[in-house]
Amino acid sequence: MTRRALKASERASDAKTKLSSPWASAVAIILAILWTLPTLGLFITSFRKPADISGPTATGWWTIFTNPSFSLDNYDKVLTGGASSLGSFFLNSFVITIPAVIIPIALALLAAYAFAWIPFKGRNFLFVAIFALQVVPIQVTLIPLQSQYVAWGLAASFWPVWLSHTIFGLPLAIFLLHNFMKEIPREIIEAARVDGAGHVKIFFRVLLPLLVPAIASFGIFQFLWVWNDLLVAIVFAPSANLAPLTARLAELSGTQGANWQLPAAGAFVSMAVPLIVFLALQRYFVRGLLAGGVKG
Amino acid sequence: MFDFSSSFWDWFLRPTTAVEKISVMVVAILLFALIVGAIIVAVDRPKIPNWLVVGGFLGPVVLVIGGGLFYPALRTLWVSFTATRDALGDNGKKIINPSTGQVTKEDYFYGFGNYGKIFSDGALQKVLLNTAMWVILVPLIATAIGLVYAVIIDRSRFEKFAKVLIFTPMAISMVGASIIWGFVYDFKDPSVVDNQIGLANQVLVWLGLNPVDFLRYWPWNTFALIVVMIWIQAGFAMTLLSAAIKGIPDDVIEAAKIDGASGMRLFRSITIPSIRPTLVVVITTIAMTSLKSFDIVRTMSRSNEEMSVVANEFYTQQFTRGQPAIAAALAVLLFIIVIPIIVYNVRQMRISEGMR
Numbered sequence: 001m002t003r004r005a006l007k008a009s010e011r012a013s014d015a016k017t018k019l020s021s022p023w024a025s026a027v028a029i030i031l032a033i034l035w036t037l038p039t040l041g042l043f044i045t046s047f048r049k050p051a052d053i054s055g056p057t058a059t060g061w062w063t064i065f066t067n068p069s070f071s072l073d074n075y076d077k078v079l080t081g082g083a084s085s086l087g088s089f090f091l092n093s094f095v096i097t098i099p100a101v102i103i104p105i106a107l108a109l110l111a112a113y114a115f116a117w118i119p120f121k122g123r124n125f126l127f128v129a130i131f132a133l134q135v136v137p138i139q140v141t142l143i144p145l146q147s148q149y150v151a152w153g154l155a156a157s158f159w160p161v162w163l164s165h166t167i168f169g170l171p172l173a174i175f176l177l178h179n180f181m182k183e184i185p186r187e188i189i190e191a192a193r194v195d196g197a198g199h200v201k202i203f204f205r206v207l208l209p210l211l212v213p214a215i216a217s218f219g220i221f222q223f224l225w226v227w228n229d230l231l232v233a234i235v236f237a238p239s240a241n242l243a244p245l246t247a248r249l250a251e252l253s254g255t256q257g258a259n260w261q262l263p264a265a266g267a268f269v270s271m272a273v274p275l276i277v278f279l280a281l282q283r284y285f286v287r288g289l290l291a292g293g294v295k296g
Numbered sequence: 297m298f299d300f301s302s303s304f305w306d307w308f309l310r311p312t313t314a315v316e317k318i319s320v321m322v323v324a325i326l327l328f329a330l331i332v333g334a335i336i337v338a339v340d341r342p343k344i345p346n347w348l349v350v351g352g353f354l355g356p357v358v359l360v361i362g363g364g365l366f367y368p369a370l371r372t373l374w375v376s377f378t379a380t381r382d383a384l385g386d387n388g389k390k391i392i393n394p395s396t397g398q399v400t401k402e403d404y405f406y407g408f409g410n411y412g413k414i415f416s417d418g419a420l421q422k423v424l425l426n427t428a429m430w431v432i433l434v435p436l437i438a439t440a441i442g443l444v445y446a447v448i449i450d451r452s453r454f455e456k457f458a459k460v461l462i463f464t465p466m467a468i469s470m471v472g473a474s475i476i477w478g479f480v481y482d483f484k485d486p487s488v489v490d491n492q493i494g495l496a497n498q499v500l501v502w503l504g505l506n507p508v509d510f511l512r513y514w515p516w517n518t519f520a521l522i523v524v525m526i527w528i529q530a531g532f533a534m535t536l537l538s539a540a541i542k543g544i545p546d547d548v549i550e551a552a553k554i555d556g557a558s559g560m561r562l563f564r565s566i567t568i569p570s571i572r573p574t575l576v577v578v579i580t581t582i583a584m585t586s587l588k589s590f591d592i593v594r595t596m597s598r599s600n601e602e603m604s605v606v607a608n609e610f611y612t613q614q615f616t617r618g619q620p621a622i623a624a625a626l627a628v629l630l631f632i633i634v635i636p637i638i639v640y641n642v643r644q645m646r647i648s649e650g651m652r
Contacts, residue, residue, distance in 0.1 A: 020453045028452035031445060032461040035527070039465075041495055042476045053493070060493045088314075095317045099324045106332045107356050114353035120346060126354070132638050133365050137588050139610045139627040143375070143620060144368035157309040158317075162324055167364030170357060199349065200340040228469030230591040231611070241312060246471045250595045253475050260479055260493070267475040271468045278467035282460065285467075289532070290539055 046074055046264035053261045074265035086245060086269055093227060093244040093273075095158060096237070100165035100226045101219055107166070108173030108218075109211075113203060115174070116181035117189060127178070134171035141167070142235050149236070160236040165229070169222045176221075179291055180214035181207065217288030220281050227274050245270040331356065369631070376624035379406035410625035419601065420609070426518050427587065427605045430525070431633070434586040435579045438526045442533025442578070447563070450538055459538070463531035470528070470591035477524045478596055481510040514602040521603060524592050529582045540574035541567060577644070580637045587633060606630055 044061040045053055047070045052059055064070075078086050114120075115127050145167075149160040184207065192206050233247045240248075249270055253263045278285060311317040339352040380403055392398070414420045449458045465473060482494030486507055492498040497507035510520040544567065552566045568575075590607040597603035604612065606626050614623035 020455075021451050024448050024451035025453040028449045028454050028458040031448070032454070032458040035462045035465070035531075037495070038476045038480045038527070039468075042479050045479065056489070058489075058493050059491050060495070060498050062495075062498070091314055091317060095321045099321055099328075102325050103328045106328055107360065110332060110335065110353040111357040114350050118346065118350055118353070120350045126358075128642055130357075130361060132642050133361060135584060135634050135638050135641070136365055136369055137607070137627065137630040137634060139588075139590075139607060140372045140631050141365055141368035142627075143614060143624065144371035145364060148363075148368075154309065158311070158320065158324070159309070163360075163364065167360055170361055171365075174357065198340040198342070200336050203336060224467055228471070230469070230471055230594065235611075235615075241310075246469050246591075249469075249475065250471050250591070253471075253478060253595055254598060260482070263475045264479065267472045271472045274467050274469070275464070278464070279460070282463070282467075286535055289535060 042264050043268060045260060046268050047071065048261070049073065050261045053264070054259050074261040075269070078262060078265040078269060086248060086266055088240075089243060089245045089248040090269065092237070092242060093246075093270075096161050096165075096233070096242075096244050097223060097226045099158075099162045100169070101222045103162060104166045104169040104173045104222060105177075105215055105219060108170055108177050109203075109208075109215075111170075111174045112177035112181050113199075113207065115178045117202075127174075130171050131175050134175065138164075138168050138231065142231075146235065156239060156242070158237070158242060161232060161242070164232050164236055165222075165226050168232070169225070172221065173218050176218045176288060176291060177211065177214050180211060184210055213284060213287065214291075216281060216284040217291070220277060220285045221288055223277055224274050224285075372624045372627050375621055376410055376628045377406060377408070378403045379409060379621050380404075406621065410621045411629070413622060414625055414629070422514070422602060423604045423606060423609045426515075426603065427607075429515070429518055430522060430586045430589060430605055431583050433519075433522050434525045434529060435582040437522075438529035438582050439533045439537075439575065439579050441526065441530040442535075443537050443575075445530065445534040446538035446541060447567075449534070450541065459531075459534065463535055465528045466531050470589070471595050473524055473528055474592050474595035477520075477527070478511075481520055483507055483509040483511075511596065511598075511600070511603075517597075517600065517603050521592055521596055524596070525586055525589060529585065533578045533582065536574055536578050537571060540571040544570045573644075576640075580640065584634060584637055587630060 041061045044064055048061065048064065049069055049071045050073055051057055052063075052069065059067075080087070111130075115123060145160070145164060146155070149155045149163075154160055154163075188206060189202060192202050197205070227244075228246060229244075230246045230250055233244050234250075237243050237247070245266075249263065249266050252266055307316055308320060308323070311320045335352045335356070339349045414424070445462060449455055449462075452458060468476075479493075480495045481497075482492070483497055484492050484494075484507065492501055492507055496510065500507055508516075511517045548570070549562070549566060552562055557565060588607050589605060590611065593603055593605050593608040594611065597608075601612070606629060610623050610626045610630070613619040613626060
């Protein structure tokens with residue numbers, strides 16, 4: 001897998017056009033539409049008039065094609081509508097996500113550097129141990145962590161959320177960054193050493209520029225993971241002052257019952273950011289997947 | 297531990313306005329940048345011993361992972377073997393804390409009692425059964441669909457476009473996916489309301505059938521949730537399998553073609569064996585994800601506990617039922633089921649390390 005497979009896949013897709021068959025193209029389009037239909041349905045719903053979505057005169061979203069009527073009411077209500085507004089939750093999502101992406105990257109870079117380029121006793125054992133801890137279900141750690149945060153006086157603030165996401169993200173971050181670091185030719189590092197470069201210089205001048213794709217790759221993983229997380233959020237950020245969009249949305253979809261207009265618009269407000277990140281950077285995302293950066 | 301009454305700590309721990317939240321976020325980032333920077337500068341001296349460099353670089357990580365992952369896991373393991381005795385003890389007498397004189401509850405060693413409860417309690421047995429359905433059905437179906445998609449889409453003209461659309465559910469939150477599918481499954485009682493607004497039921501109506509309350513009756517409601525997970529994971533399977541198929545060397549395929557293999561034969565005797573390692577990785581990864589699946593069940597099952605799975609039941613037992621020991625045992629069970637996958641992954645990694 002990994003690099004070799006990726007290169008091969010790029011090569012193969014260059015030679016693609018002559019192999020493509022018309023029926024495969026047709027089926028591919030049908031599959032893609034089929035897969036997008038649930039999302040499309042909710043997306044269209046989010047732009048319909050509230051009376052068309054719930055209540056006695058409600059009709060399915062597909063009727064919009066024969067009887068088009070659009071409105072921004074739902075988004076207006078979701079974004080600015082007082083008690084049920086998502087604005088502050090949106091901010092909380094950012095406040096939670098940004099440090100929870102940056103902190104593990106910073107710590108993991110240090111560790112990956114040591115694992116890749118500094119020989120020491122027990123290196124392999126420690127590395128394998130950290131790799132194995134990647135799959136520890138976070139449920140196993142939540143409650144002792146919570147009592148620890150309470151004992152430190154950090155509970156019910158953003159700190160437990162940041163720290164927890166750092167803890168859960170680190171094993172994957174170290175593994176991914178280490179794999180990419182190892183692929184950097186030894187000669188480059190050695191040449192820098194001969195020139196008298198210390199760790200700082202090697203780290204910032206030589207390795208960091210080469211690691212941008214790896215950092216981007218893990219960054220997207222962690223961003224999507226943290227932004228989309230529900231479990232850590234409802235355990236460690238239980239108050240409205242701290243809760244991110246996902247927690248609020250889960251609550252909305254539970255309490256709003258048949259009133260689909262609010263969850264519909266809310267879902268797309270919460271999905272906008274990760275979708276933009278994903279579509280803009282999906283190349284790196286796929287690359288991370290193929291490099292074994294796979295998170296449960 | 298600290299005096300948290302000052303206004304500094306108030307802001308540091310309880311930011312309420314947007315400005316306070318953003319500034320404490322910046323402070324958190326700077327704090328960690330400072331730590332990392334200090335470590336790098338400290339070890340960057342000519343005559344510094346190797347162990348100090350390693351200690352500096354790995355210290356924070358070992359501290360965070362050891363204290364945040366390893367130790368809590370052991371702690372949970374311990375809690376799973378305990379139970380809380382009620383204020384009324386075994387012999388019906390109130391337990392009085394001798395030092396404070398207050399009525400108290402106390403923890404005591406309970407052995408495998410919590411595990412016994414999980415396996416003998418009817419509701420929890422259903423939770424285990426649901427979990428088994430998730431862990432078996434999601435990986436198999438999602439991988440099968442992903443494989444079919446990979447083969448078809450790789451041969452189409454719209455490869456990139458179709459792949460992005462099918463892969464996109466991976467990027468949206470499971471909460472978002474739950475809302476999307478909750479809407480697809482929406483059910484209107486036909487004796488009350490004429491129009492279905494959920495696509496799934498409208499399709500049934502178009503076919504001349506009666507609408508179904510998909511999320512109501514077990515085990516169909518669990519299948520309905522499993523479909524959501526398959527919808528999310530198939531794109532993941534497709535991406536990895538497509539890369540693996542393209543990684544099969546051309547000469548192998550050429551040779552098989554010269555031998556007269558084509559179509560299904562080529563697929564069965566060349567493609568499948570060549571991508572077997574990837575298939576295993578995909579299946580185990582999806583199995584792990586499904587095992588830990590919490591968000592979908594939490595968001596879609598509402599209060600119908602028949603749909604619960606281990607990962608979700610953990611939360612319910614801990615926070616709704618106030619049964620931390622049962623919750624701990626469920627978490628440990630999750631971990632035990634994952635162990636074979638960890639072992640397999642480590643062995644795989646060792647093998648690929650050796651090849652490097």
